[in-house]
Structures are given as C-alpha cells and as structure tokens.
Amino acid sequence: MTSDEGWLAAMWPFVRAWLPSAPARVLEIGCGPLGGFVPALSRGGYDAVGVDPEAPEGPGYHRVQFERYQSPQPVDCVVACTSLHHVGDLDLVLDLVGAALVPDGAVVVVEWAWERFDEATARWCFARLAPPEPASEPAWLHRRREDWAAAGQPWDACCQAWATHEGLHTGRAITRALDARFDRRLWTYGPYFFADLLDTTEADEQAAIDAGQIHPDDRHPVRRHAALKRSLPARHPRGLPAAGRFEAGQRQVGRVGLR
Numbered sequence: 694m695t696s697d698e699g700w701l702a703a704m705w706p707f708v709r710a711w712l713p714s715a716p717a718r719v720l721e722i723g724c725g726p727l728g729g730f731v732p733a734l735s736r737g738g739y740d741a742v743g744v745d746p747e748a749p750e751g752p753g754y755h756r757v758q759f760e761r762y763q764s765p766q767p768v769d770c771v772v773a774c775t776s777l778h779h780v781g782d783l784d785l786v787l788d789l790v791g792a793a794l795v796p797d798g799a800v801v802v803v804e805w806a807w808e809r810f811d812e813a814t815a816r817w818c819f820a821r822l823a824p825p826e827p828a829s830e831p832a833w834l835h836r837r838r839e840d841w842a843a844a845g846q847p848w849d850a851c852c853q854a855w856a857t858h859e860g861l862h863t864g865r866a867i868t869r870a871l872d873a874r875f876d877r878r879l880w881t882y883g884p885y886f887f888a889d890l891l892d893t894t895e896a897d898e899q900a901a902i903d904a905g906q907i908h909p910d911d912r913h914p915v916r917r918h919a920a921l922k923r924s925l926p927a928r929h930p931r932g933l934p935a936a937g938r939f940e941a942g943q944r945q946v947g948r949v950g951l952r
C-alpha cells in the first residue's frame with residue numbers, strides 16, 4: 694500500500710460515517726490522482742463524482758478545477774479531503790459548494806492546519822522519514838527537510854515562506870470560511886503525518902501528540918475533521934448561502950457541536 698492509499702484508507706471511516714444514506718449524489722473536490730473516495734463511494738451505492746485537474750481518466754471523474762465545473766444537478770453531499778487549503782479563492786469555492794448542494798445537504802471536510810506545523814513536529818516527522826528513493830521525486834516531507842537545511846533559517850520562517858509560495862490557506866482561515874456558511878455537526882482534530890512516515894501508525898502519532906512530543910505549546914493536533922450541514926436560512930442577495938451560526942465544536946474525537 695502506498696502512503697496515499699494508506700491515508701485514504703485511514704480517512705474513509707470518518708468520511709463514510711458522515712455521508713447521507715445511499716443512494717445519494719456525492720461530489721468530491723480534489724479527489725487526487727487515485728480518485729480519492731470515489732471508488733469506495735461507487736462501491737457503496739453512491740452516485741459519486743470526483744472533480745480535480747489531477748483526477749484519473751474515466752467515468753465519474755472531471756479533470757477540471759471545482760470552480761470551473763458545473764454539476765448537472767444539485768448534490769446531497771460534498772466531500773473535500775485536504776484539498777481546500779490548495780484552492781485559489783477559498784470564499785468562491787465555498788460559495789460554490791453551498792450552491793451545488795441540495796437544501797440541508799452535507800459537507801464533509803478533512804483539512805490540514807499548516808500553521809500548526811511547528812519545529813517540534815517537523816523534527817518528529819523528519820526523524821521518521823524513509824531514506825529518499827534515488828530514482829523518484831522526493832516526497833513533500835523530504836523536500837521540507839531539504840529546504841530547511843538549505844535555507845539556514847528558523848523552521849517557522851522556512852515553513853511560512855513555503856506556505857506563502859504555495860498559496861496555502863491556513864486551517865484557521867478554512868475554519869472561518871466554513872463556519873460562515875455551514876452549521877457544524879462535528880469538529881475534531883487528529884494525526885496528519887503518519888501515512889508519510891516510516892513504520893508510523895495513526896495511533897503512534899496520536900500517542901506523540903498526547904505525550905506532548907508534537908505541538909508542545911499547543912495541545913491541538915493538526916488535522917481537522919469537520920462535518921457540516923448547509924445553513925438553511927435565507928440567502929443573501931447574490932443568491933449565495935447566508936452565514937450560519939454555531940456553537941463551538943469540541944476538540945475531542947467523536948464529540949459533536951450542534952447548533
């Protein structure tokens with residue numbers, strides 16, 4: 694199993710748990726070259742499409758940015774797994790998510806808060822990287838380690854410069870933008886790096902978080918799970934969903950913050 698396959702397999706139980714019942718229409722934003730959850734969704738009886746310029750060829754996939762895709766009909770659920778931090782205009786994308794959903798549709802998001810990728814976490818990850826494979830492109834964590842070594846800068850400055858260059862949205866900005874449009878049903882945090890590390894399980898990373906080895910100054914791990922429902926109240930004049938209000942979600946896995 695590749696690290697990308699391992700990641701998707703680890704995230705699938707969370708995504709599956711928050712889907713509407715099959716059959717239902719599900720759109721995945723940024724399904725990636727493996728097709729993300731689309732194969733599992735299709736096997737599970739969903740009418741699933743994956744929208745991503747890097748999507749595989751074939752039925753069920755649209756190789757285009759989500760902003761340029763027009764769904765033939767509203768969908769019951771939108772899934773986005775670590776794709777939102779890459780999109781260009783986050784507000785536009787989330788407005789379009791709201792517009793693509795049926796009333797009371799669901800949004801299931803797994804995201805990364807890169808701004809929490811502090812030096813302790815970076816060192817913990819770099820100590821667990823497999824040796825680089827000479828014939829292949831270095832993986833993203835190998836590149837971060839090489840760039841840091843070459844930059845001669847503090848980790849935080851190096852990480853910030855990389856994220857700015859890549860145009861990555863922070864987890865904080867994604868949270869704010871989601872909360873402005875959808876009502877929280879669940880908000881949890883969890884491990885993020887394990888799939889890219891040698892002999893490291895999700896449980897190993899969680900144990901390091903719990904022990905304070907990762908993010909010692911901030912007990913929040915870096916991955917965010919969110920399951921949200923479209924806000925039902927009136928739309929604003931441009932026809933886009935109005936801002937929803939919510940009560941604070943809980944940090945612990947499995948706790949639910951309901952409106």
Ligand SMILES: C[S@@+](CC[C@H](N)C(=O)[O-])C[C@H]1O[C@@H](n2cnc3c(N)ncnc32)[C@H](O)[C@@H]1O
Pocket residue numbers: 697700701722723724725726729744745746747757758759760773774775776779780781
């Ligand atoms: C980190 S990968 C995640 C892939 C997969 N969802 C996963 O969890 O393994 C981010 C994906 O988002 C896609 N992406 C970035 N911006 C996008 C956009 N505006 N519309 C659709 N996909 C986008 C990229 O092409 C890439 O495949």
